[in-house]
Amino acid sequence: MNLYKLAFKNIRRKKLRSALTALGIIIGAATIVILLGIGAGATSEVQEQMNQYMYDVVITPTSSSGNLLMEPQTVSKIKNMSYLYDFREVTVFSQDINNTKVNFEGVNDWKEIKDINGTTGVVINKDTSDKLGLHIGDKITVNDQQLTITGISKPEQSVYVYLDQKIAENVTGNKVSAIYARSHDNPNSTVDEVQKQVNDVSVVTKSDKVADLQETNNQAMLFIGIIAGIALVVGVISVVNTMMMSVMERTKELGVLKAIGFTNWELKGSILFESGLIGFLGSILGVILGIVGIIVFANMLHFTDYIPQMMPLWLIGGVIIGSTLLCLLAGLYPAISASRLNVVEALRNE
Amino acid sequence: MNNNVLEFENVSKTYKMGDETIKALDGLNVTIKRGSFKAVMGPSGSGKSTFLHVAGILDMPTKGIIKINGKETQKLSSKEQAKLRRNEIGFIFQRFNLMSQLTVLENVMLPMIEEDTNKALELLNKMGLSSKADKYPGHLSGGEQQRVAIARALINDPSIILADEPTGELDTKNANSIMQILKDLNQKDGVSIVVVTHNQASADYADEILHMSDGNFVDNAN
Ligand SMILES: Nc1ncnc2c1ncn2[C@@H]1O[C@H](COP(=O)(O)OP(=O)(O)OP(=O)(O)O)[C@@H](O)[C@H]1O
Ligand SMILES: [Mg+2]
Numbered sequence A: 001m002n003l004y005k006l007a008f009k010n011i012r013r014k015k016l017r018s019a020l021t022a023l024g025i026i027i028g029a030a031t032i033v034i035l036l037g038i039g040a041g042a043t044s045e046v047q048e049q050m051n052q053y054m055y056d057v058v059i060t061p062t063s064s065s066g067n068l069l070m071e072p073q074t075v076s077k078i079k080n081m082s083y084l085y086d087f088r089e090v091t092v093f094s095q096d097i098n099n100t101k102v103n104f105e106g107v108n109d110w111k112e113i114k115d116i117n118g119t120t121g122v123v124i125n126k127d128t129s130d131k132l133g134l135h136i137g138d139k140i141t142v143n144d145q146q147l148t149i150t151g152i153s154k155p156e157q158s159v160y161v162y163l164d165q166k167i168a169e170n171v172t173g174n175k176v177s178a179i180y181a182r183s184h185d186n187p188n189s190t191v192d193e194v195q196k197q198v199n200d201v202s203v204v205t206k207s208d209k210v211a212d213l214q215e216t217n218n219q220a221m222l223f224i225g226i227i228a229g230i231a232l233v234v235g236v237i238s239v240v241n242t243m244m245m246s247v248m249e250r251t252k253e254l255g256v257l258k259a260i261g262f263t264n265w266e267l268k269g270s271i272l273f274e275s276g277l278i279g280f281l282g283s284i285l286g287v288i289l290g291i292v293g294i295i296v297f298a299n300m301l302h303f304t305d306y307i308p309q310m311m312p313l314w315l316i317g318g319v320i321i322g323s324t325l326l327c328l329l330a331g332l333y334p335a336i337s338a339s340r341l342n343v344v345e346a347l348r349n350e
Numbered sequence B: 001m002n003n004n005v006l007e008f009e010n011v012s013k014t015y016k017m018g019d020e021t022i023k024a025l026d027g028l029n030v031t032i033k034r035g036s037f038k039a040v041m042g043p044s045g046s047g048k049s050t051f052l053h054v055a056g057i058l059d060m061p062t063k064g065i066i067k068i069n070g071k072e073t074q075k076l077s078s079k080e081q082a083k084l085r086r087n088e089i090g091f092i093f094q095r096f097n098l099m100s101q102l103t104v105l106e107n108v109m110l111p112m113i114e115e116d117t118n119k120a121l122e123l124l125n126k127m128g129l130s131s132k133a134d135k136y137p138g139h140l141s142g143g144e145q146q147r148v149a150i151a152r153a154l155i156n157d158p159s160i161i162l163a164d165e166p167t168g169e170l171d172t173k174n175a176n177s178i179m180q181i182l183k184d185l186n187q188k189d190g191v192s193i194v195v196v197t198h199n200q201a202s203a204d205y206a207d208e209i210l211h212m213s214d215g216n217f218v219d220n221a222n
Helices: A003-015 A015-052 A073-078 A125-133 A165-172 A187-197 A206-249 A251-259 A264-300 A304-310 A311-339 A343-349 B050-057 B078-087 B104-110 B117-126 B142-154 B172-187
Strands: A055-063 A084-090 A092-097 A101-106 A120-123 A139-142 A145-148 A151-153 A160-164 A178-183 A200-207 B004-017 B020-033 B037-041 B063-068 B090-092 B160-163 B192-198 B206-213
Touching: A003 A015, A003 A084, A003 A264, A015 A304, A015 A311, A015 B192, A055 A151, A055 A187, A055 A206, A073 A084, A073 B206, A084 A101, A084 A151, A084 A165, A092 B172, A101 A125, A101 A139, A101 A151, A101 A165, A120 A125, A120 A311, A125 A151, A145 A165, A151 B206, A160 A165, A160 A264, A160 B172, A200 A206, A200 A304, A206 A251, A206 A311, A251 A264, A251 A343, A251 B078, A264 A304, A264 A311, A264 B078, A311 B063, B004 B090, B004 B192, B020 B090, B020 B104, B020 B192, B050 B063, B050 B192, B090 B142, B142 B160, B142 B172, B172 B192
Parallel strands: A101 A160, A120 A151, B037 B192, B037 B206, B090 B160, B160 B192
Antiparallel strands: A055 A178, A055 A200, A084 A178, A092 A101, A120 A160, A139 A145, B004 B020, B004 B063
16 A cells, blocks of 8 residues: 555544644635735725826825815816826815715716616715615705715715716816826926926826835735734644654554555655645635635625635635645654654554 | 575674663574574563564664575665565564554555555455454454454565564464464465564474573574
8 A cells, every 4th residue: 555545544534633733724824815815905906096097197285275175276277287188187075964974076987986776977875875865866965056866886884975077076166186187298397397386286196106005005915924924834833743743643653664664755755745735635725714704804895896806816826835835844854753763662662 | 596584694783771781682693494483482681572673674783694585684775675674574563563544454455565455355364354354453353453464464475474472462362373374374385484472382383492592592403
C-alpha cells in the first residue's frame, strides 16, 4: 500500500483532530478572503469613481466661505474661461422634509444610480421612501417648488433624493456645488489661473484627486493585508503544532513502518502529504466560508453590486495554493523529525 | 545463491550511558543457513533483542560485519537498507504492532510493493483468518493479531523471519498455534526463521536452540 493512502486514513481516523487543525487554516483562509475581498471590492469602487473623473480639474466652493454652493455669477465666470471646456456641473444640497434631513444630489449620468424602479428625473432612494412614506407619483416641495417623484432606487442607509442636474439647478436658482471641466492648458497652471480670477473656490486637478483616493485605498489594503497575514500565520502555527504532536503520537507507528521497509523519503512524503492535504481541504472550506461571509457583509452594507469584484480568481486561487504550500512547509519539520527517528527506540515507545 | 541467509562476523554493539559502556553484543559470530529454524534463549538483558535488531538492519552494530544473503548490510545506503528490510526480512514483534486504522487485509498489504489482493487473501486464509479480512485489529484476539502480523511479515516472500518473543503476550494454546504456523512455514515453504523466546515450549519447535549470555552465544554450535 502506498503511504498516501495511509495519510488519507490518518486524517479520516482522527476526524476531530484533523478538523481542529484545519480550523486554524479555515479561519485564516476565510479571514483573508473576506478582508481582501472587501478590499478588492472597495478598490474597484474607487477605480470606478476615478473613471468617472474624465475631467482635468474640479472646482468647488471653499468651505471657509461657509456656502457650499457657488453663485450663478461665479459659475458663469468659470464657464467663460477660454482654457476650460467640456463642463459638467453637480449640485448637492440638503433640506428638511417633515423634520428629516434629506440630501439632494444632481445627477448628470443616471447610470450611476443603481436599480431604479420607475423612471429617472426625481428619484428617491428606498430609505427616503420608507422614512417619509413617499411613493412614485407623490409630490415633494423643494425650495417652494413642487416635484413629482418618478422613481425609487435601492437602499443606502441614508436619505437621498436624486434630481436631474437641470432640476437641481432649477430649484436652487442655478447654484452649483462642483464644476468638472477639461483644460486646454497644463492642469496645474489652470489651477493657478482659476484661483487668481475667482474668489472663494478651491481647484484640484484630477491627478490630485486620484492620488488622494489611491493613497487612502493603499493604506486600507495594507492594513487589511497585515491582519489577514496574522490570521494565516496563526493557522499555520496550528498546523505545525498538530503535525508535531501527530508525529510524536505516532512514533511507534512510524517505527513499525520503517521496520517493515518504508524508506525515510516515503515517511517524509506521507507526513508532508498529510499536512498539505489538511491545508488544501482546510483552505477550500475557508474559501467557501469566506464567500458566504462576503455575501452576508455585502448585503449588510448594501454593497451587493461589487460582489463579483470581491471574489477575484487570484484571491481564491492564491489563498488555496498559498495555504497548501504553507501547510506543506509546516509539515517539513515534523517530517524531518519523523525520518530521523531511531527505529529501535521508536518501537520501544508505547 | 549464497547458502547462508544471515552471517555475523565478530559483531559488537555497545551503548554508552554516561561513563559506563554497556556491551549488548560482544564479538558475536553466527551463521544462519537457508531453511533453518533457530530459537534464541537467554536471560533478560543478554542481548537477544539487540541481536535481532542489528540482524534486521533496524540498528547498526558498533563493530563487525553482518551479511544478509551475502550482502554486507552496513555498506548499503539507507534506501537500499529499507529495500532489503522490505523484501528480504519479515519482522514479528511481541506486541503485534499492527496499524489500528487499517483493516486486517490492509495491514497485510501494507508492505506490498505491487498490490496483489489475492495473494494477501491467500495468506490470511493460510493463517485461518479469511473471515477477518475486513475487521480492524482492535476487534481481534491477541493470537489472531499475531497471525495477521505473520501474514504481513510473509507478504513479500522474505528470505528470513525475525521474531522477537512472538508468543510473549499469548496464552499457551495461542502460543503453540503461532509456533506451529512458524514450523509449518519453515518445513513446507522453507522459510528461514529466528525466534527469540523465554518459553522453553516455544523454543522446542525450533531445529536448534541458541543460548545467549552477556552478548554472546554460549554453546556456539555453528
Ligand atoms: N538504547 C539502549 N541504550 C542503552 N542500553 C541499551 C539500549 N538498548 C539495550 N540496551 C542494553 O543492552 C543490553 C541488551 O539488551 P536487549 O534488549 O538486547 O536484551 P534482551 O536479551 O532482549 O532482554 P529481554 O529478554 O529483557 O528482552 C541490556 O543490558 C540493555 O540494558
Ligand atoms: Mg528483548
